[in-house]
Amino acid sequence: MTKAFVAGALALCAFGATVVPALADDTIKIGYVDPLSGGGASIGQIGLNQLKFIADDVNAKGGVIGKKIEVIGYDNKLSPQVTLVQVQKAIDEGVQIIVQGNGSAVGAAVESFVAKYNERNPGKAVVYLNYAAIDPSLTNQNCSYWHFAWDANVDIKLEALTNFIKSKQEVKKVYLIDQDYSFGHSVADTVVSMLKEKRPDIQIVGNEFHPLVKVTDFSPYIAKIKASGADTVVTGNWGQDFALLVKAAGDSGLKVNWYTFYAGGSGGPTAIKQANLPDQVYQLVEGFNNIDYKPMQDVVRTYIARYKSEPIYYPRIFNMTGMLFKAIQEANSADPAKFAPKLEDMKYATFASGDEGFMRKKDHQFFQPLYMSVFGALDAAKQPFDEEGTGWGWKPSAQIAVKDTDHPTTCEMKRPN
Amino acid sequence: MLEILFISTLNGVLYGMLLFLMASGLTVIFSMMGVLNFAHASFYMLGAFFGFEISRRIGFWPGLVVAPLLVGAIGMAIERYGLRRVHRHGHVAELLFTFGLTFVIQEGVEMVWGKLPVDYRVPPSLDFPAFTAFSTNYPAFKMFELLTAIAIFAVLLLVVRRTRIGLIVQAALTHPGMVGMLGHNVDRIFMLVFGVGAGLAAVAGVIAGPALVTQSNMAGLLGPILFVVVVVGGLGSLGGAFLASLLIGLLQTFAVASNASLAGLLGPLSPSAKQQVFLADIWNVTVAQVAPILPYLLLVLILIFRPRGLMGRRES
Secondary structure (H helix, E strand, O other): OHHHHHHHHHHHHHHHHHOOOOOOOOEEEEEEEEOOOOOOHHHHHHHHHHHHHHHHHHHHOOOEOOEEEEEEEEEOOOOHHHHHHHHHHHHHOOOOEEEEOOOHHHHHHHHHHHHHHHHHOOOOOOEEEEOOOOOHHHHOOOOOOOEEEOOOOHHHHHHHHHHHHHOOOOOOEEEEEEEOOHHHHHHHHHHHHHHHHHOOOOEEEEEEEEOOOOOOOOHHHHHHHHHHOOOEEEEOOOHHHHHHHHHHHHHHOOOOEEEEOOOOOOOHHHHHHHHOOOOOEEEEEOOOOOOOOHHHHHHHHHHHHHOOOOOOOOHHHHHHHHHHHHHHHHHOOOOHHHHHHHHOOOEEEOOOOOOEEEEEOOOOEEEOOEEEEEEEEOOOOOOOOOOOOOOEEEEEEEEEOHHHHOOOOOOOOOOOO | OHHHHHHHHHHHHHHHHHHHHHHHHHHHHHHHHOOOOOOHHHHHHHHHHHHHHHHHHOOHHHHHHHHHHHHHHHHHHHHHHHHHHHHOOOHHHHHHHHHHHHHHHHHHHHHHHOOOOOOOOOOHHHOOEEEEEOOEEEEHHHHHHHHHHHHHHHHHHHHHHHOHHHHHHHHHHHOHHHHHHOOOOHHHHHHHHHHHHHHHHHHHHHHHHHHOOOOOOHHHHHHHHHHHHHHHHOOOOHHHHHHHHHHHHHHHHHHHHOOOEHHHHOHHHOOOHHHHHHHHHHHHOEHHHHHHHHHHHHHHHHHHHOOOOOOOOOOO
16 A cells, blocks of 8 residues: 555656646635545545635635635545645645644644655745644644644643633542543643642542543443542543443433533534433533624524535634635735745634634744533523534533633744745 | 442443344354355444434334344345355455445445434433442343343244254255255345344344444444454354353453553562663553453454354364
8 A cells, every 4th residue: 555655656746747737826726635535534524615615705705815715625534645645736736725634643744744845845835724633743843834723732722621620619530531542641641730730639530541433332431430439521532432432421320520622523412412411511612603703603604504414613714714814915925935924923813702812923823712612402592503403502611711721832943044 | 349340240241232232143144154244234334324214204113123124125135136146256255245345335324324423312212211220320221232132142042943944044054955955945045044134233233323323434333343252252153142242241341440450460570660661551551441452352362272262163
């Protein structure tokens, strides 16, 4: 397989070298490199829908600096190797703006590829806009001038989560259960050390890891959580590992509060409803539909009218494109070398609430207010949006201000020139 | 201690029976036709989606009857028009055929129901806690799962061991020519057996669908563990599969409940700090952390030391 990819990559390189495509002057091409087939396709497709929706909207208003936005999807099958082939293909087709999100391993590959490409091809800069890969290394030891991150990285999310727990006096005993891979471990380790510092009185009564998407029956884990006497569970689980976990909790009648990062992923809301755990599952996000902010809710309504079954899952894509277009306008150029400096340090009224966030110049990490939302029955007058047809939806529980999400970076960025 | 013992045993038995429910059809097809059906998990998924579709229109109980019949019919059609032709080219061709089938069925399911999970609910008539032990609820639906698994085991065993049909089916596997001479339609027997196997997979799907997650990737996620059950039990042995399911269920549940690690077990013999740096990964991993991997370890050990499985009759 690898051989085939390498051969493919070489072939594409040769192709790109001989047939240099003319850069169309009247369009700005955005290459979306994410899984569009296989197991990851359901989430990859949602991101592509959102980008296309935004592009249609902007184009209807005349585009950006008089140019149309064109979104091109490239299927990377969630594999770093395939990704690099696809990124090269996108560049050969005249794309200078690469958007990718799913999988930090994929993100790391794109980040280093783009940095090297720009070093070797001065004058033809490519920029990587990351909307979901949240491994802290992307904006710390491996940070790059050509990479901008819009989702809060793991450290920032956990900083926000522990600052939220700090104020919750009723939290006494915390149980951690996570998937046994890098993300799960960084959630567990960081929560333990941050809680020790911020709330030394909280007891960590369990710190469990289970293999990634291999568990069919979570009831023994639930029995353990119950036996530990925990009042709060923190979990980084996503997908089936989250759905089956809450279902087992609902079956056995375990009553605790769940603090999560991905409970809202596809299937999560359905599982919480089936488990009948109203107002017990919390999710830390940068925005959700039921925040009382009219401009965002109007967009959501238009979006739902067009994509009925595939929800808005990435409010941050709106921040990303909004800031990108603003930078292009300010630079009056779609050349990344010219608009990237405008993105650094940019302040931006976020999509979800209009509250201001900023791009930190030091590591190109976007800082924004985060929200603790809780899933349950809605107040129809104020909270119009339910999830997955369950009749329940995400409701505001607390806003975590930008200053409470601050986390230092070790990034020492090499800037061009 | 008693509490952990009791709850773990109960959870283990419940999980084991769920496994048997899912593996029974696979065993039937293998023991009576000699076909290792890779598409088994796909029939299971079809059962879950058919069950979902019927249950939201008519109700769960009609779904439990109709969905397996439909999937059984699909299975028979696949045997009649696909597998029977492929059969002539030997086992490898059969394997590849059923393997390819899994992708076809998955794509089909995605076209109809999409990639997102569907909201397949436990029927209201079974949506209550059956009993409470040590302040943990045990839902009635899980008890229903348990009883169905035992019932299927009993019926299958009776049919295979005690009825004429079972006799003919078993004879057809080893002496198809002779059985044909005696006036039985061997092809039809195989078609029926494949249909029954697919139908059993669908029963498991209809029942496990609401308990787990009904999604287009559920077949892929389930796959490997069923082969562990069948191989550990002994390829083609119903009793073996039953025993293996229980064993795996209990093994896994008890492992999760345990917090033992090498570091704890060999406490006084701890290696020096320098060695610990290298050993940290193995040294501090708890049994609980590797619990879901233990069945696969068991598979490897069984294949090495007892290749015919717990109750298998043949070496291969």
